[in-house]
Amino acid sequence: MQMHPVADRFSTSWGALAAAAAAVLLWGCLPALRLLIENQPPFLTATIALTFAALMGTLRSWGVLLRHPDHDKGSRPLSLGMGVGLAFGIVGAIGFYFIGLDQAPGAQVALITYIWPLLFIVASEFLETGRVRAIVIGGGAVAFAGSALLILSAGGGAITPARLLGYASGVFAGISWVVYSLMLKRGEELASEAWPRIFTLAAVISGICHVTLEPAALTIDPRSFAVAAAIGLGPYGIAFIAWAYGVANGPSRLVGTLAYGVPVVSVGLLVLLGETTPTWRLFLGAALVLTGIAVAGRAGGSVRPHGRPARRRRLRETAR
Numbered sequence: 001m002q003m004h005p006v007a008d009r010f011s012t013s014w015g016a017l018a019a020a021a022a023a024v025l026l027w028g029c030l031p032a033l034r035l036l037i038e039n040q041p042p043f044l045t046a047t048i049a050l051t052f053a054a055l056m057g058t059l060r061s062w063g064v065l066l067r068h069p070d071h072d073k074g075s076r077p078l079s080l081g082m083g084v085g086l087a088f089g090i091v092g093a094i095g096f097y098f099i100g101l102d103q104a105p106g107a108q109v110a111l112i113t114y115i116w117p118l119l120f121i122v123a124s125e126f127l128e129t130g131r132v133r134a135i136v137i138g139g140g141a142v143a144f145a146g147s148a149l150l151i152l153s154a155g156g157g158a159i160t161p162a163r164l165l166g167y168a169s170g171v172f173a174g175i176s177w178v179v180y181s182l183m184l185k186r187g188e189e190l191a192s193e194a195w196p197r198i199f200t201l202a203a204v205i206s207g208i209c210h211v212t213l214e215p216a217a218l219t220i221d222p223r224s225f226a227v228a229a230a231i232g233l234g235p236y237g238i239a240f241i242a243w244a245y246g247v248a249n250g251p252s253r254l255v256g257t258l259a260y261g262v263p264v265v266s267v268g269l270l271v272l273l274g275e276t277t278p279t280w281r282l283f284l285g286a287a288l289v290l291t292g293i294a295v296a297g298r299a300g301g302s303v304r305p306h307g308r309p310a311r312r313r314r315l316r317e318t319a320r
Contacts, residue, residue, distance in 0.1 A: 013249060013250055013251065015245075015249070016245055016246045016247075016248070016249035016250030016255065017246065017250050017251075017254065017255065017258070019242040019243070019245045019246045019250075020242065020243060020245075020246030020247070020250060020255045020258050020259075021246075021258055021261070022238075022239070022242045023238075023239040023240070023242040023243040023246065024258050024259060024261045024262050024265065025261075025265055026234050026235045026238060026239035026242075027235050027239055027259075027262045027265075027266075028261070028262050028263075028264070028265020028266045028268075028269060029234065029235055029265070029266075029269060030231065030235045030266070031106070031110075031266045031269075031270060032266070032269045032270060032273055032275070033227055033230060033231055033235070034098075034101070034227075034231075035275065036223060036224070036227045037224045037227050037228065038221060038223075038224055039221070039224075040217070040220070040221065040224045040228070041210060041214040041215065041217060042095055042098030042099045042101075042102055042214070043095050043098075043206050043207075043209040043210035043213065043214055044210045044214065044217050044220075044228075045098055045224075045228045045231075046091065046094040046095045046098060046206040046209075046210075046236075047203055047206040047207045047210055048225060048228035048229060048232065049094065049228050049229070049231040049232030049236045049237075050090070050091075050094070050199050050200075050202045050203035050206055050232060050236065051199075051203045051232065052228075052229040052232030052233050052237065053199040053202075053203075053232040053233065053236050053237035053240070054196050054199035054200045054203055055232075056232070056233050056237040056238065057195035057196040057198075057199050057237065057241070058196040060192065060195070060241070061192045061193045061195065061196055078190060078191065078193075078194035078197055078198070082183065083194070083197055083198055083201055084201060085179070085183055086180060086183055086184070086198050086202075087198055087199075087201035087202040087205055088176075088202075088205060089176050089177070089179050089180030089183065090176075090180060090198070090199075090202040090236075090240065091176075091202050091205045091206045091209065092172060092173060092175070092176025092179075092180075093173050093176040093177045093180060094173075094206070094236060095173075095206060095209060096169040096170070096172040096173035096176065097109070097113055097169070097170070097173040099165075099166070099169040100112070100113065100166045100167070100168075100169035100170040100173060101166075102166070103163060103165045103166030103169065104163035104165070104166025104167055104169075104170075105163070105166075108151075108152075108163070108166075108167065108170075109166050109167065109169070109170040110151050110170070110263065110266075111147065111148055111151045111152065111170075112167055112170030112171055112174065113170040113171075113173045113174045113177075114144070114147050114151075114174070114259070114260065114262065114263065115144070115171075115174050116173075116174035116175070116177040116178050116259070117140065117143070117144075117177075117256045117257060117258075117259035117260055118137075118140040118141065118143075118144050118256075119174070119175075119178045120177070120178050120181050120182065120256040120259075121136060121139075121140045121256040121257060122136070122137065122140070123178065123182060124182070124185065124256060127182075135295065138295060139257060139292050139293075139294075139295030140256075140257060140260075140292060141292070142288055142291055142292035142295060143257055143260035143288065143289050143291070143292025143293055143295075144260065144292070145288050145292075146260065146263075146264075146284075146285045146286065146287065146288025146289035146290075146291070146292060147260050147263045147285070147289060148285075149281050149284060149285035149288060150263045150264065150267050150281070150282060150285035150286065150289070151263055151267075151285075152281075181243070181247050181256070184243075184244045184247045184248055185247050185248060190244060190248075195240075195241055195244075199237070199240075246258075254293070257292060257293045258293060260289050260292060260293065261289060261293070263285070263289070264285075264286050264289050264290075267282055267285075267286075268286075
């Protein structure tokens with residue numbers, strides 16, 4: 001029995017939300033994993049992670065094409081400009097975040113970095129409708145306030161000029177996330193064979209950054225190497241692909257706001273591991289994040305497939 005086209009589009013949208021949520025869960029595991037890495041330069045960690053992400057992407061692509069030879073029909077091919085742009089976005093998001101965590105308190109760096117979902121929501125709203133509604137900004141702001149409360153409740157000390165490099169790195173990491181997500185939002189979903197190339201390009205770029213910007217690592221701690229590989233397979237492998245599917249096929253406002261769930265998952269996991277003490281601020285912050293997600297989702301109305309720009313819909317209706 002063939003599914004009705006409208007039902008099929010709605011199914012795709014809900015699947016996209018599930019993929020984005022899975023990416024959020026994987027990203028939430030990153031701080032706990034990073035606790036296991038000792039004295040390893042940020043871009044070296046990123047290079048190892050991206051190399052294993054490329055390996056995972058290659059195996060995934062082979063599996064998809066063997067099981068579904070026609071899977072990539074209708075998917076957009078990867079141009080050189082798109083591949084390089086996405087690779088730089090990934091390297092910026094990973095590398096600058098790790099640099100920030102090394103140069104300034106992680107709580108403050110994470111807060112600065114997680115401005116990006118709000119910027120993504122606002123940018124997507126403007127690109128799709130030509131305007132930004134107050135309720136969209138309000139929902140994102142509530143979620144951001146919850147993230148701030150969650151992150152700052154973990155401590156971190158006062159903001160000082162000496163930590164400006166760490167804060168600037170957080171800003172660049174956030175901007176990299178926005179650019180990466182907006183590039184993925186345009187057009188059809190990328191073909192599965194594109195991801196190994198993107199991750200490989202990103203690994204090369206990250207490796208060049210390590211060689212030129214960091215002291216060369218003559219030896220690598222086996223445990224740190226294994227953790228970096230695990231990060232590449234999960235938080236920076238599967239999660240990047242899942243997020244790409246989410247932003248390409250799901251409602252921009254709701255998908256973007258889901259990213260605020262990362263601090264909830266991160267802090268919750270750190271509490272379970274005994275790295276963070278549970279307080280009322282944690283519970284209030286989590287409640288604000290969930291409220292912001294609900295407001296932004298309601299602002300977008302029902303879940304609409306693919307988030308087609310309102311301008312294009314109006315032009316088509318006018319032409320009829």
